[in-house]
Amino acid sequence: MITGRRVRLRALERSDLELWREWINDPEIAAMLDRVLPVSPPEHERFFERCVIGNEHAVWFGIEDAETRRYIGNVWLWNIDNRHRRAEVRTFIGERSAWGSGAGSEGLSLIAVYAFQQLGLHKVFAYVMARNPRGRRALMKAGYHEEARLVGEAFWDGQFQDVWRMARLSC
Ligand SMILES: CC(C)(COP(=O)(O)OP(=O)(O)OC[C@H]1O[C@@H](n2cnc3c(N)ncnc32)[C@H](O)[C@@H]1OP(=O)(O)O)[C@@H](O)C(=O)NCCC(=O)NCCS
Helix, strand or coil: EEEECCCCEEEECCHHHHHHHHHHEEEEEEHHHCCCCCCHHHHHHHHHHHHHCCCCCCCEEEEEECCCCCCEEEEEEEEECCCEEEEEEEECCCCHHHHCCCHHHHHHHHHHHHHHCCCCCCEEEEECCCCCHHHHHHHCCCCCCCEEEEEEEEEEEEEEEEEEEEEEEEE
């Protein structure tokens, strides 16, 4: 359990699956996570087994409101590379009423500190679409800086779009 001012990061549980699947099937959230197909319950269950429980190169947390203990989203380290001591960070706040509350940026900050202090990583980084100013702002508030603008990196809605790579270093 990692406790911040607004949120707590905790282990994901099987009982989170239903709400979690609802969120990633929300078209606006799916678009920001670069997902194109809706996820069915069996697919989601399989993903949980393989990519959450059975993946030693990832660390997943559920995000809870620190006060109400309500489950509001996820934040996770993906493709943890122990040789280069870096990992990608991904997140979403599924509970739309929590957008703009500081939950997203605090989750991004807490997981960076966890990566540096508990896993000994040196760098965490995230990809955020140029058309996602809220995501970019949340990353900046959490201490991530622009490393590169990847021009024409993503094909979305019939157009090639730019993606920012943002990173935070351990020191
Ligand atoms: C991105 C996301 C995680 C941010 O969570 P959040 O709880 O809203 O984040 P925060 O409240 O900590 O910060 C959001 C900031 O963006 C700002 N913001 C919101 N809309 C904005 C816009 N259109 N342009 C610029 N800034 C914007 C907010 O005002 C806030 O900044 P402030 O505190 O300085 O006012 C959440 O909105 C989300 O899950 N979105 C869908 C999935 C997604 O985009 N994932 C991230 C991929 S990197």
